Amino acid sequence: MSATAGQAADGVRSLADRFGIEPGMVVMEMGYDDDVDQDLRDALTDRCGELVDEDTDEVVDAVLLWYRDGDGDLFEMLVETLSPLADNGVVWLLTPKAGRDGHVEPSEISESAPTAGLQQTSTVNAGKDWSGARLVLRRGAKGKK
Numbered sequence: 001m002s003a004t005a006g007q008a009a010d011g012v013r014s015l016a017d018r019f020g021i022e023p024g025m026v027v028m029e030m031g032y033d034d035d036v037d038q039d040l041r042d043a044l045t046d047r048c049g050e051l052v053d054e055d056t057d058e059v060v061d062a063v064l065l066w067y068r069d070g071d072g073d074l075f076e077m078l079v080e081t082l083s084p085l086a087d088n089g090v091v092w093l094l095t096p097k098a099g100r101d102g103h104v105e106p107s108e109i110s111e112s113a114p115t116a117g118l119q120q121t122s123t124v125n126a127g128k129d130w131s132g133a134r135l136v137l138r139r140g141a142k143g144k145k
Contacts, residue, residue: 014043015039015040015043015127018124019062019092019124020062021048023048025047025048026056027048027052027061027063027064028053028054029041029051029052029053029054030066030080031065031066031068032053032066036094036130037094037127037129037130040126040127040130057084058084059084059086061086061090062090062092063084063085063090064094065077065078065081065093065094067093067095067104068102068103068104069096069102069105074104074109074112075116078118079116082116082117082118087137089136090134090136091136092126092132092135093113094130094131095133096129096130097129097130097131100129109133113133113135114138117137117138118135118136118138119135119136119137120135121134
């Protein structure tokens with residue numbers, strides 16, 4: 001069996017595969033700053049093309065939300081991701097790993113996501129300094145914003 005386009009020859013899944021990003025998807029990015037993981041951004045843009053910003057009028061398949069402790073209210077930022085998000089879209093909440101500047105306690109995510117109408121389904125290693133929490137709309141949550 002041959003490796004798919006997103007897999008390395010040794011069978012290791014690429015970052016874009018771990019994030020479920022496919023060619024043609026529209027991916028919005030929020031919270032960009034000079035500390036983001038460029039390897040992750042490059043892998044995702046190689047797969048789907050340019051990332052759109054939060055001013056887009058497009059319906060998006062995925063949102064990358066770079067969030068650090070001190071960036072503002074996490075609940076409000078998560079709610080902002082919902083307007084352009086497709087009903088089957090995914091929010092990737094990217095936070096600094098434990099011990100890094102701006103680390104966000106998991107309890108903050110577990111409290112804010114459900115209140116915003118999202119549920120966490122998994123986490124991934126999103127790079128040397130970042131973790132990613134995969135958040136999806138709770139059933140029926142989009143209409144209740």
